[in-house]
Amino acid sequence: xxxxxxxxxxxxxxxxxxxxxxxGSRHPVVGVLTQPDRPKGRGRQLAASPVxxxxxxxxxxxxxxxxxxxxxxRAALVGWQPDVLVVVAYGLILPRAALDIPRLGCxxxxxxxxxxxxxxxxxxxxxxxxxxxxxxxIMRIDVGLDTGPVFLERRVPIEPEETGGSLHDRLATxxxxxxxxxxxxxxxxxAQSTPQREDGITYAAKIxxxxxxxxxxxxxxxxxxxxxxxxxxxxAETRLEGExxxxxxxxxxxxxxxxxxxxxxxxxxxxxxxxxxxxxxxxTELQRPGRRPVAARDLINSLDLVGRRLx
Numbered sequence: 049x050x051x052x053x054x055x056x057x058x059x060x061x062x063x064x065x066x067x068x069x070x071x072g073s074r075h076p077v078v079g080v081l082t083q084p085d086r087p088k089g090r091g092r093q094l095a096a097s098p099v100x101x102x103x104x105x106x107x108x109x110x111x112x113x114x115x116x117x118x119x120x121x122r123a124a125l126v127g128w129q130p131d132v133l134v135v136v137a138y139g140l141i142l143p144r145a146a147l148d149i150p151r152l153g154c155x156x157x158x159x160x161x162x163x164x165x166x167x168x169x170x171x172x173x174x175x176x177x178x179x180x181x182x183x184x185x186i187m188r189i190d191v192g193l194d195t196g197p198v199f200l201e202r203r204v205p206i207e208p209e210e211t212g213g214s215l216h217d218r219l220a221t222x223x224x225x226x227x228x229x230x231x232x233x234x235x236x237x238x239a240q241s242t243p244q245r246e247d248g249i250t251y252a253a254k255i256x257x258x259x260x261x262x263x264x265x266x267x268x269x270x271x272x273x274x275x276x277x278x279x280x281x282x283x284a285e286t287r288l289e290g291e292x293x294x295x296x297x298x299x300x301x302x303x304x305x306x307x308x309x310x311x312x313x314x315x316x317x318x319x320x321x322x323x324x325x326x327x328x329x330x331x332t333e334l335q336r337p338g339r340r341p342v343a344a345r346d347l348i349n350s351l352d353l354v355g356r357r358l359x
Contacts, residue, residue: 050235055130055150057081058099062220063136066157067102069224070134075231077108079128083139084112116146125149132234134227135189144191152234154189157223159216161185161201163244165252166194171219172212173252175277178269181205182215184223186230188241193251197241199230209299211279257282264310264359267326268300275329283335286310286358293358296333296341303328310359315348322358 052075056067059082071077080103088095096104103110111124125133126149133154135142147154160170162185167173174182183203190196202222206215233239260282262271275284275298283294305313307323314321319330335341347353 051075052131052152052231052235053078053129054231055079055081055125055128055133056099056103056136057133057138057140057142058136059083059097059139060137061098062159062216063099063138064102065220065224066134066136066227067099069228070231071102071106071108073228073231075235077103077106078130079109079111079124081111081113081116081125081138081140084114113140116140117143119145122146122149132231134231136223142189147189147191155199155227155230155234156187156189156194156196157227158185158187158194159219159223160252161203162187162194162198163246163249165250167252168254170252171215172255172277173250175206175210175212175215176273178273179206182219184219184226186223186226195244197243199233199239199241200226202226209276211276213280255282260285262286262295262359264322265325268324268329269327271324271329272298272300288356288358292337294335294341295331296335298329298331298333301328301330308357310357312353312356312358315344315353318343318345320344320348320353 054070054075054077056070056077058067080099082097082099085094085096100110113121116122122145130150132152133150135154135156142154160174161183165173181203183201185201186199188196204218204222230239260278262284275295278284279296283296285292285294301321303313307313309323309325311323312320313323313328319332321328321330332344333341334344334347
């Protein structure tokens, strides 16, 4: 069977399942593009991306250009002479000059069922919107924003307690398996793609940390989706008498008590129940500044909460 010379472009954890799937396949990965090292942690020391670390462990050449707009920045990709460039959460725009380098073009894993949720944050936006399913799309990259034709999609249900982190991991695994299927088809010359629909287009804007602040006048269901979508980042938060209170987990709880949104109605049953614009939200895992996340019962034991107001 034919083999393909692959170059891989990716940066964060989401790209790792696909990278490892490729590196263990019959198609050799001849080079990796990843974002430059960035300051990380309290010490702000430069840290390599997860993809860079994985590539170096396997002895695969790595290039970290800040852009691919200049010929010099594309030199490594040209030198690798790839048949296909696989792109997974790379983080840099690929200009036409870069897209034209691989003999068979560029293939991308996108974490949604295109054309819904094109853009930077499809996983979180799907949860925030209350979608009941999402998936991964294996697509051919063109110069638009996730507009290329789709080779294959795999659908994944969004579970009632799904978080951004759990859905991220499931989609990353699905994407890696689907990618191998398409690469084998490209090697055999049998791959077929379908243009995206013109209807149903939505855009998944990058998550802004300011979105994490909870507005208790919203319905409990909507706030609950925010808590789930923003775990593990940026983590939904509120204020307790001016102090930040981060919320890692919560569930909707019906309430017949009428109170101002944000009022703590009850504590017990391992939860802190808070009035919302509609129904109430039972908070089950929280974090105060400078402390680790704890179950609600631990906060209940340390603070007098009933009747106090969040926000």
